[in-house]
Amino acid sequence: MLSHRIRTFIAAVIYVVFAIPCQAKDPITLMAHSTGPGQWVGHYAEPLNEQDLKPFVGQYLLTGQWPKGVNRPDDPKLLLGRQKLGATRVVAVKVEEGGHLVRLTTDPVVSPEVHQLTIGDVTLAVAFWGLSVKIGVVDQPDHGPKMVLPMLMDRKKLAEYAGFEPALKAVESAWIDPKQPLMMHGWLRLAEGEHELTFLSGREFTLEINGEKTGSKAAGGRYFASLKLESAGTEMELKVVLPATELPISETDFWEVTKPARKGSAASSQVLSMENFLVPWAPEAAPEATLAIAPPPYDLTGGDGVKGRQVFYSEAAKCANCHAVDGQGGKIGPDLTGLRGADRSLVFHHINAPSDRIHPGYPSFSVALKGGQVSMGVVRSVDALNLEIVDTDAKVLKVSSADVEELRPSTSSVMPSGLAGTLGEPAMRDLLEFLTVKPK
Ligand code: HEC
Structure with missing residues (x-):
């Protein structure tokens, strides 16, 4: 189940919060999206203060080793690679584009809670949630471009972030141009009990919750589906398929999920919080608990x-x-x-x-170098500027971190x-x- 999710889906939304405990400054809030399991990109309109983020800047923090000369390597707080944000291991943080972009590399599997980690003066708080979006053939999960939809219910935010990232621009234009089919996928987590939800959209859609399909009805130029859900408090798989259509949609029409407003409120409904939507690969339980092992094929006792x-x-x-x-x-x-x-x-x-x-102490990575070469293995930092990649034959490849184009966590062991x-x-x-x- 878990690996299926990891294989099938590549994108979601997170918020990355750098809260810097300095009285003169407000905490810096970054919103980021994922471009694949374990890969997160945060954008920030104002450049981040490089001084505050010095421990992170341009450094890969690898398998428990802090690059030499950056900070005390024996300070456990600095060993980000060995630290976890809850169940999620952060293996690398990199600031690019003059502080406008932050890349986070984590375990391929993320846990959905909000986690905090303090390194020196900087507190990193990360929440992983969201929905992935696929544009193109909807029934073939591995076909066609796949991208994230940040702030699903916020048209303005999507437009803002589309300015940063061409892939998000593609999602935005696919939304506005209904000739493109779209599929959104994620996990919905509601408190135990009965819930009434209304899904609204400018485009016709089919909803699938835990395998049960519901079509949308047209009303007032929009489409909606209202349903009662009995939640066990665990995650429910959610798929929203928006087939291609010739009908134009209005610029302001967006996708929204609402629940009845609290008693005493003037409004009749309120938007369901983003926190109810989990990244597709978020584990239902602690990852350890979900794996069963096959019985050994022969008697293992009595050796020499x-x-x-x-x-x-x-x-x-x-x-x-x-x-x-x-x-x-x-x-x-x-x-x-x-x-x-x-x-x-x-x-x-x-x-x-x-x-x-x-x-967990030995995650492997696929490392793409600027020249186009790709290596797979355990990655270690030698010093602030150099990395070693150890492959499955125990061969060591030394590379300069400046030559690393991308570091992607792999689901295969070395x-x-x-x-x-x-x-x-x-x-x-x-x-x-x-x-x-x-x-x-
Ligand atoms: C190319 C390097 C390599 C070779 C060769 C290799 N291993 Fe491993 N092994 C690893 C790495 C890296 C890990 C940690 C990642 C993982 O759990 O798969 C590991 C994990 C393990 C674990 C799990 C340890 C734990 O605490 O989770 C065992 C047991 C193990 N290896 C035994 C062996 C035995 C026995 C052999 C020889 C028959 C062997 N390995 C050959 C690299 C290797």
């Missing part, structure tokens, strides 16, 4: 730990190129000494299907898959004995 040690350090298995046990071995992946006492079937699963649960099959049953049993049992 001494032989297992040989397997671990062998050329065939290559484990020690990347992992250490008792201080001996590579540092590309986590130290495996801590696996003693661990559940064998879980360790087997890690070896057999590494991308299923990627260790650890090669299929090692369990290559090693075979007896060697795997020995290896598991070595990894999970403390030698006498």
